[in-house]
Amino acid sequence: MTVYTAQCEIDSDDAITASRSENRVELEPSSRTEVYLAPAKARTFARGILALADEIDGGDVEAEAPKRAPQVGDRVRVVKDDMNGFRRGEFVGLVxxxxxxxxYAPEGNGFKVQFGDGFGRHGDKVNGTWNCTEVELVDEPAPEPALADWERDLLAGPSRSSRAKYVEEAKDxxxxxxxxxxxxxxxxxxLAAGDE
Structure with missing residues (x-):
């Protein structure tokens, strides 16, 4: 069995050992719960812990992608609502x-979240808004707002008339x-007469 030991810099009677215990890495101090290590010894001991972990799982590490901070327009879940205690917990978990x-928010509630269409009053959990202390990103994409026909036409850009298409074809x-x-x-x- 592989064991890595690091001796305390302050009290030579204290040490910490790292060993394999089934499919886990066991860290065990000799007597106290704190063991003080110089940086070089700490790095060597840490490498030993990593070697034990690699021995157990083959070194497969899935690096988590760094999470970006929530931005205006993002779908979020409320983690902590009002830090002042007004309706504490009532909005937690809502998306x-x-x-x-x-x-900078003097009351610490730096995130304003809109629920539903947002036309309700402040504090309405169905269609209102609420100031929250902490939110987290939600993986689900935000639903696209419904567009009126004229808005869709405007976004599609100018449409070419059939006459213009025939003129372009003739020019080509x-x-x-x-x-x-x-x-x-x-x-x-x-060309137009041939399509009629």
């Missing part, structure tokens, strides 16, 4: 949309020859 992030067909505008229009009319 909403972050509408404000304040690094005549691009290798010098053509007067009248010839392009005549060809566009002929």
């Amino acid at each position: 909403g949309t972050l509408t404000r992030v304040s690094s 067909l005549l691009s290798d020859k010098p053509a007067a505008v009248a010839h392009i229009i005549e060809l566009a009319q002929w």
Whole structure:
């Protein structure tokens, strides 16, 4: 069995050992709960702990992607609601949309979360808002807001009329020859007549 030992810098009677206990790494101080190590000895001991962990699981480590801070517009879950105790815990676990992030909030409630459509009063858990102390990102994508027909048309950009399409096609067909505008229009009319 592999055992790594580090002796305390302050009290030579104290030490800490690391060993394998089934599928876990066991850390055991000799007598006290604190063992003080110089940086070099701490690194050597830490490498020993890592070697034991690698021996147990083969060194498979899944690095977690760093979590970004919640931003306005993100879907968030309330972790801590009002730090002042007003309705403490009532909003914890609810999911909403972050509408404000304040690094300076005298009351400590730097996150404003909107629930539902947000048109309800402040404190309405279904369609209102609430100032919270702590939130976490939610993996689910925020639902896309419903758009009116005119908004969809506006986002789609200008549509080309069928006449313009025929003129473009005629210009492409005549691009290798010098053509007067009248010839392009005549060809566009002929192309349009073929589709009717």
